[in-house]
Amino acid sequence: MNATSKNQNVSFRPALRSESRIIAQLYSTASDGVADYIWTQLTEPGEDILDVGARRYARDDSQFSYKNCTMAELNGEVAGMMVAYPMEDTPQPAPDMDPVLRPYAILEQPGSYYICGVAILPQCRNHGVGSQFIDIAQRDALTRNLMQLSLIVFEHNADAKRLYDRNGFYEIARQPVVPHPLIHHTGDALLMVKEL
Numbered sequence: 001m002n003a004t005s006k007n008q009n010v011s012f013r014p015a016l017r018s019e020s021r022i023i024a025q026l027y028s029t030a031s032d033g034v035a036d037y038i039w040t041q042l043t044e045p046g047e048d049i050l051d052v053g054a055r056r057y058a059r060d061d062s063q064f065s066y067k068n069c070t071m072a073e074l075n076g077e078v079a080g081m082m083v084a085y086p087m088e089d090t091p092q093p094a095p096d097m098d099p100v101l102r103p104y105a106i107l108e109q110p111g112s113y114y115i116c117g118v119a120i121l122p123q124c125r126n127h128g129v130g131s132q133f134i135d136i137a138q139r140d141a142l143t144r145n146l147m148q149l150s151l152i153v154f155e156h157n158a159d160a161k162r163l164y165d166r167n168g169f170y171e172i173a174r175q176p177v178v179p180h181p182l183i184h185h186t187g188d189a190l191l192m193v194k195e196l
Helices: 017-030 034-040 049-057 102-106 129-143 158-166
Strands: 010-014 069-074 077-086 113-120 148-154 170-176 188-195
Touching: 010 129, 017 034, 017 049, 017 069, 017 077, 017 113, 034 049, 069 129, 077 129, 102 170, 113 129, 129 148, 129 158, 148 158
Parallel strands: 113 148
Antiparallel strands: 010 069, 069 077, 077 113, 148 188, 170 188
């Protein structure tokens, strides 16, 4: 899974278990606070939320595993990360589900290859890394015979939405964001898909 851009020395590779903490840091950024909200509820005594994220990404047997992460490097340094995996058929969220998380569960698209999060370090943006992550997700989806990519993006995250619009995604559903101090956006969360 190696690729190089035309103008920059960007390469892509599978993540390593030893990178679980940097994955957690990047996923915290990608989720715009949603991961932080979840992780605060899972902390053990003495842990900070990144400890929780690192512990979760160090697992082998979960969707939130380093095994579902692709790392980007620019000139030999980590430039970003993508978490993506097949979205299995999931039941509708229970009525008593945490109301802050319920909108995102409603927006899951069963049968798609789900781009759960993409984070690119600020100094590494505008080098085509985001578009190359999408290309990798597309290839991974096709190897699994999945004909659709899906993702959830906040409508007010203009940079991310512009990236996805430019790469052929379109909106098929939306849910209002339940405001919380840890979550960086209000307005709606959008389910966007791309047919392959």
